[in-house]
Amino acid sequence: MDKVGETTLFLDLAALEHNYNYLRSRIAPETKFMAVVKAFAYGSDMVAVAKKMEKLGVDYFAVAYVNEGILLRDAGIKTPILVLHPLASNFDGIIDYCLEPSLYSNHILSQFIEAAKAKKQVDYPVHIKFNTGLNRLGFNQEDIDTIVDKLKDTKEIKVVSIFSHLAASEDPKEQEFSIAQIDGFKKLGNAIIQKLGYVPMRHMLNTSGIINYPQAQFEMVRSGIGLYGYGNDAKIDPKLKPIATLKTIISQIHEIGADESVGYNRAFKSNGPIKTATLPIGHADGIGRPYGKGRASVLIHGKMAPIIGNVCMDMIMVDVTGIDCKEGDEVIVFGPQKSAENFASGAGTISYEILTAISQRVKRVVLDD
Numbered sequence: 001m002d003k004v005g006e007t008t009l010f011l012d013l014a015a016l017e018h019n020y021n022y023l024r025s026r027i028a029p030e031t032k033f034m035a036v037v038k039a040f041a042y043g044s045d046m047v048a049v050a051k052k053m054e055k056l057g058v059d060y061f062a063v064a065y066v067n068e069g070i071l072l073r074d075a076g077i078k079t080p081i082l083v084l085h086p087l088a089s090n091f092d093g094i095i096d097y098c099l100e101p102s103l104y105s106n107h108i109l110s111q112f113i114e115a116a117k118a119k120k121q122v123d124y125p126v127h128i129k130f131n132t133g134l135n136r137l138g139f140n141q142e143d144i145d146t147i148v149d150k151l152k153d154t155k156e157i158k159v160v161s162i163f164s165h166l167a168a169s170e171d172p173k174e175q176e177f178s179i180a181q182i183d184g185f186k187k188l189g190n191a192i193i194q195k196l197g198y199v200p201m202r203h204m205l206n207t208s209g210i211i212n213y214p215q216a217q218f219e220m221v222r223s224g225i226g227l228y229g230y231g232n233d234a235k236i237d238p239k240l241k242p243i244a245t246l247k248t249i250i251s252q253i254h255e256i257g258a259d260e261s262v263g264y265n266r267a268f269k270s271n272g273p274i275k276t277a278t279l280p281i282g283h284a285d286g287i288g289r290p291y292g293k294g295r296a297s298v299l300i301h302g303k304m305a306p307i308i309g310n311v312c313m314d315m316i317m318v319d320v321t322g323i324d325c326k327e328g329d330e331v332i333v334f335g336p337q338k339s340a341e342n343f344a345s346g347a348g349t350i351s352y353e354i355l356t357a358i359s360q361r362v363k364r365v366v367l368d369d
């Protein structure tokens with residue numbers, strides 16, 4: 001049941017399964033699949049998504065931070081979990097909860113070896129992150145000798161995978177750059193395998209990488225946004241199903257005369273009689289001020305109603321002139337009917353940002369088959 005009595009984010013796990021099957025169909029059957037569930041599974045429900053993905057047989061999870069991994073373990077998730085961005089202050093939590101760190105610098109590598117020694121670990125699984133052009137996190141090619149020297153003297157840890165991340169996998173204009181990143185990763189992969197004396201997995205593709213560079217799937221791929229139903233590509237979006245639908249209701253309707261204003265700072269000034277609806281959702285729920293002043297719209301009985309004036313903390317006002325609607329009626333902010341990408345683009349941002357912005361105050365309802 002997805003009837004709405006208050007602002008609610010409905011999550012469709014059948015759509016999640018559909019997206020997983022679609023993404024899997026784009027890669028080789030033997031390629032492993034890492035589901036990226038950081039940031040509450042892109043603003044949805046991390047535990048519900050992870051449980052469903054574990055049931056579907058996903059090989060790995062990725063989270064950004066250690067506390068996200070702990071949340072999954074506390075919920076009973078048994079699948080390996082890669083922590084993309086651990087910090088030295090969290091290493092005890094990593095080991096205590098059997099999480100697998102991404103080691104991305106000499107400092108973090110040395111610190112983790114110390115932590116593994118202190119906890120008397122042998123062959124603790126770790127992942128080595130390489131920078132191939134994003135210039136965000138990761139070792140550079142020149143660091144290989146130092147890394148291998150350190151690893152050779154260390155029985156406490158063992159490299160399960162080496163990985164890297166594309167800077168512009170969704171952008172066809174940057175194809176040459178992406179291919180250079182892939183070639184660079186291949187080379188450093190070969191070098192490290194030769195020196196290490198054993199063969200870790202390799203992975204570098206996110207969702208758009210899976211779509212645009214399947215030749216670089218190596219042993220595993222990492223997908224986030226695709227699982228949640230967005231493909232960063234007008235040709236791929238129709239094949240995916242958004243899992244999240246954000247709905248709210250009309251709290252109150254106002255008839256506004258010419259020369260009246262609506263909302264804080266009188267940011268909207270009416271120049272004729274209009275009808276407005278006040279909705280119980282605001283910037284504290286994730287609809288930031290950039291969505292106001294007509295930049296984004298919601299859907300009421302199939303018609304677009306633009307947000308007018310400034311977004312308030314707990315409310316927005318929308319223009320419903322000409323829409324046959326009443327107090328208590330359903331409003332769709334985004335979902336399969338009107339994508340989060342579309343909503344986000346009005347404010348100059350992307351699906352990733354609006355999805356992860358939906359705050360924990362918004363009720364989540366999980367729909368499973």
Ligand SMILES: *Cc1c(COP(=O)(O)O)cnc(C)c1O
Pocket residue numbers: 036084165205206207208222223224225226
């Ligand atoms: C977030 C993240 C991903 C997932 O990217 P999508 O575009 O959502 O598929 C993959 N790899 C890394 C390193 C990430 O930080």
